[in-house]
Amino acid sequence: MQALIEQLFSPDRDAASEAFHELNRLSEEPVEWSYDAWDRLASDLTHKDNRRRSHASQLLSNLAKSDPEGRIEAVFPELLEATKDERFVTARHCLLSMWKIALVGPERKRMVMEGLAGRFRECAGEKNGTLIRYDIVESLGKLYDADPDEAVKSLALELIGLEEDPKYRKKYASVWKKK
Incomplete structure (x- = not known):
């Protein structure tokens, strides 16, 4: 799982997209690995690359079911802010x-x-x-x-x-x- 998470943050856009789709699919159900990626995803909500922002918002929303500590509440204001993203497609993905x-x-x-x-x-x-x-x-x-x-x-x-x-x-x- 760690390799897939690392691939998500790869500068190789195709590899990152492949990892995103697989992690998104896997996180449709509760998972054990949510906190292995959480902090990096949360920091990506403001990343300079709009794809990273988009991936972060979607995965964090998906991982909320795997968040017994309630971390989603702390990043929710940033998720709402992401709905105002300069790249409209990113805002829509978040919404x-x-x-x-x-x-x-x-x-x-x-x-x-x-x-x-x-x-x-x-x-x-x-x-x-x-x-x-x-x-x-x-x-x-x-x-x-x-x-x-x-x-x-x-x-x-x-x-x-x-x-x-x-x-x-x-x-x-x-x-x-x-x-």
């Missing part, structure tokens, strides 16, 4: 994986829901605000699919109701039509 943190327990669910709701409210005037809002609604939808909690649905519908443009409100609502 679309954060819902996994909420599956760990009620405290983490509350933290994620509050974080996503705050981000939804503040991003309206940003360059890609409508896409960010869509990703947030989609993340809440994924959370609801994995854990059908009416509080999640209620929050999503409340956020959708905040959208002033009927076109975008309809687009966001389409995520919830089948739920």
